[in-house]
Amino acid sequence: xxxxxxxxxxxxxxxxxxxxxFNKIALIAVLAALITVVLLxxxxxxxxxxxxxxxxxxxxxxxxxxxxxxxxxxxxxxxxWTPFLLSLFxxxxxxxxxxxxxxxxxxxxxxxxxxxxxxxxxxxxxNGVGIKHQGFFGYLxxxxxxxxxPKPIYxxxxxxxxxSVFIVRPFSLAIxxxxxxxxxxxxxxxxxxxxxxxxxxxxxxxxLVPLSILPFGMQIFLTAFEVLVGFLQAYIFTIxxxxxxxxxxxxxx
Amino acid sequence: MEAAAxxxxxxxxxxxxxxxxxxxxxxxxxxxxxxxPGIGIGYVVGKAIEAMARQPEAAGMVRTTMxxxxxxxxxxxxxxxxxxxxxxx
Numbered sequence: 001x002x003x004x005x006x007x008x009x010x011x012x013x014x015x016x017x018x019x020x021x022f023n024k025i026a027l028i029a030v031l032a033a034l035i036t037v038v039l040l041x042x043x044x045x046x047x048x049x050x051x052x053x054x055x056x057x058x059x060x061x062x063x064x065x066x067x068x069x070x071x072x073x074x075x076x077x078x079x080x081w082t083p084f085l086l087s088l089f090x091x092x093x094x095x096x097x098x099x100x101x102x103x104x105x106x107x108x109x110x111x112x113x114x115x116x117x118x119x120x121x122x123x124x125x126x127n128g129v130g131i132k133h134q135g136f137f138g139y140l141x142x143x144x145x146x147x148x149x150p151k152p153i154y155x156x157x158x159x160x161x162x163x164s165v166f167i168v169r170p171f172s173l174a175i176x177x178x179x180x181x182x183x184x185x186x187x188x189x190x191x192x193x194x195x196x197x198x199x200x201x202x203x204x205x206x207x208l209v210p211l212s213i214l215p216f217g218m219q220i221f222l223t224a225f226e227v228l229v230g231f232l233q234a235y236i237f238t239i240x241x242x243x244x245x246x247x248x249x250x251x252x253x
Numbered sequence: 254m255e256a257a258a259x260x261x262x263x264x265x266x267x268x269x270x271x272x273x274x275x276x277x278x279x280x281x282x283x284x285x286x287x288x289x290p291g292i293g294i295g296y297v298v299g300k301a302i303e304a305m306a307r308q309p310e311a312a313g314m315v316r317t318t319m320x321x322x323x324x325x326x327x328x329x330x331x332x333x334x335x336x337x338x339x340x341x342x
Contacts, residue, residue, distance in 0.1 A: 009338065068313075069317070072313075072314065072317050073317070172325075172328045175328065175331055175332060175335060176324060176327065176328055176331055178335075179331035179332075179334050179335050180331065182334075182338070183331075183334055232320075235320065236320055236321075236323075236324045239317065239320065239321065239324075240321070240324060243321065
């Protein structure tokens with residue numbers, strides 16, 4: 001048996017306050033917001049007539065990507081939502097990425113506060129859009145009574161639709177982001193601890209140190225995997241927000 | 254009752270027994286929650302690859318829809334993971 005002591009969850013995801021009410025998670029979140037603002041600001045100041053270079057080139061690629069998402073999910077009349085979805089995507093991505101950056105090593109979205117806040121913002125927005133485009137009762141009707149269903153089915157369907165649209169959606173949105181990032185973080189912690197325990201084992205067995213290459217290799221593989229997961233979760237959050245806004249705007253499909 | 258008596262003989266308190274049951278429950282919670290979504294995601298991705306191979310020009314649209322399907326399917330596994338965290342750690 002290896003003497004592997006897994007620290008309690010609070011030690012893994014909780015950090016000393018830098019100063020009262022401000023810890024590393026808050027620092028990462030503030031940095032992510034600042035970087036987003038600065039990047040977009042720099043990109044918007046350049047002369048639009050010249051060919052884009054550097055920061056502007058990067059930001060244009062991201063904007064194109066988000067516009068592609070909007071065109072596929074909402075359609076042409078949803079392009080006004082690009083700025084919101086763009087800032088949402090960049091903020092979530094920059095919150096996810098510190099999970100693999102060495103001095104930080106903590107995705108800010110692995111605490112429930114940020115995902116649930118973002119999900120509540122999205123909840124207010126898609127309900128607001130639905131009420132604005134269809135009127136209050138029209139929105140409730142198109143949500144609870146989708147057309148093309150035999151009448152008796154509504155007894156079963158309407159409650160399910162209401163619960164899923166108004167209660168389950170924000171929770172699943174928040175939990176998806178939170179649990180993915182927390183799971184990745186815990187995996188990295190586990191394999192780092194395993195490597196450490198094998199290298200520094202008290203039994204001094206000859207094979208333990210060379211065999212520690214296995215968890216270490218897994219650690220490197222998982223770090224590469226986390227790059228993908230961080231991007232994918234930001235993408236999925238953005239695309240789901242776009243889909244929810246789209247269904248509120250165009251109820252027929 | 255019998256289990257409690259055996260545990261008392263082994264020198265385990267009620268809290269230890271509770272923690273042990275929580276750990277076992279957490280393991281089962283995550284393991285069982287992963288079965289359905291595992292099959293489901295495999296099905297979604299398999300069908301998406303089939304569609305992309307049949308119609309490469311629709312690959313972009315299929316990929317977007319595939320990620321949506323994965324996101325919805327995966328939610329159940331992630332709720333299981335959250336239960337695992339709440340119970341086990």
